[in-house]
Amino acid sequence: MLGQGTEASLLADIVFWVIAVSSIIAALAVVLLKDLFRAALFLIVSFLGVAGMFVLLRAEFLAVVQVLVYVGAISVLIIFAILMTRDVEEGSPANKFRLPMAIFSALFAAVAIYVAVSTNWNTLELAIASGAIAEETTAKITEVYSNTIPWIGRLLLRDFVLAFEVASVVLLAALIGALALIRER
Amino acid sequence: MSLENFLVVAAIIFAIGLYGAITKQNAIAVLMSLELMFNAVNISAVAMSRYIVPVSIAQNPQTGADQAVQFLLTGQVFTVFIITVAAAEVALGLAIVLSIFRQRASIFVSDAAELKN
Secondary structure, three states: OEEEEOOOHHHHHHHHHHHHHHHHHHHHHHHHHOHHHHHHHHHHHHHHHHHHHHOOOOOHHHHHHHHHHHHHHHHHHHHHHHHHHOOOOOOOOOOOOHHHHHHHHHHHHHHHHHHHHHHOOOOOHHHOOOOOOOOHHHHHHHHHHHHHHEEEEEEHHHHHHHHHHHHHHHHHHEEEEEEEHOOOO | OOHHHHHHHHHHHHHHHHHHHHHEHHHHHHHHHHHHHHHHHHHHHHHHHHHHHOOOHHHOOOHHHHHHOOOOHHHHHHHHHEEEHHHHHHHHHHHHHHHHHHHHHHEHHHHHOOOOO
């Protein structure tokens, strides 16, 4: 019903699992590799996997933003920082919390997965199938997901305009702060 | 491909990032793990926004279609703000790391412990 072509098809499932497994493996490589530069390259793979997941979730605008901001800007910044500090520190050793933290993270993941699977989510598909949502609204939802960008723009500049403006001030403050921190005295 | 699949993937990536953020000694590796956690949160926010019935529809099924879908994409807007804050955070974090590196030629978080005790 919602966005046919990306859902309810075997191909989309296969694409989802390939993206999910590869981004999880890349995330593991980020925290387990000794060489920091290689870890940063795997971080880029993980960012690209998340962008692919945004496409599968019908959030094409966010996929583009993810590629531009994370893959384009943040990873370049991280790689620059690694290269500028590389001659002194080789690698990134783990500290003494390694084993307890591994256990704690595994427990956290287990609890989060249990909650996600066992909760009875009130999903759109179920609501539409049971007739809880009017026909007109269903048609409108399909229309929204056929082209999301105007709706995001409307939300950003009308309902969340204060947060939008504050975000610009935050970016400006971060820019000035970074320049002031890094300046030669 | 359902809501649960995306939430499980997000939970796994968040747990991996949590492990890295606590156990790494190199400050840049800590920042990289933080980015992983941000990404996991973004996945779950967008997945929730995609699959869950919005409150405006769930609590009042008789509202007009325009009002009902007005807040359908709120999760995506939140993700835009999270990405903005993450970009500002990583720029500031790396600037702090580089200025610590200049002062004491080390980027291990255990070497910057003046505030301990």
